[in-house]
Amino acid sequence: MKILDSLESIDKFIKDNKVAMLYFSSQNCGVCVALLPKIKELLNQYSNIGYAKVEIDELQLAVGKYSIFTVPTIIMFIEGNEIIRESRFISIIVLQDKIRRFYDFI
Template sequence: MRQYTEIRSNEELDQMMNQPLSVVYISREGCSVCHALLPKIQQIMEEYPEVEFGHILADEYEEVAGKLSIFTVPVVMIFSEGKELLRDARFIRVEEFRESLNKMTALLEQ
């Protein structure tokens, strides 16, 4: 499974968001859905080694809720050069996420 960068500060988040293409997964400790979904997202991310991949544990980095307007978990977000391209929360459809990521990586390669 693809490893991720643990994000714990605004500076680390800004650095991740400003990459050519990055995925950020946000979860909480006591969220069973979050824990079940993370390995599926990691598996998809193995197909995209060129895309930066970060994880935020909202229990440890509480300011993330305000910074990104997070109201529920899990959340998966795709960023490119500081801009949010996709946000999917709560009921994340893994195949739709893969398709979106596929389209975005194809656009960057052009």
């Protein structure tokens, strides 16, 4: 998974991918570590979704810009517009249902 380490790289990633998913996490977050492999496995089904990770410990400015109040947080963008936001206790099943709703139209 690509790791984005600046606000500029995040903006570029969102702009360069028609569908972009950002995974905000912290190194001290056990839930973040446990959830990441499940997210990767889920996204293997959706080849058109670009995804990347943002470590908030390394990039505090992202917390304010993207209103991250807890981790993990997943934000999905289509053509630069936020369409999905899930935080803290993220259900893979619910997330997959939300992705499917939008994925058929892109």
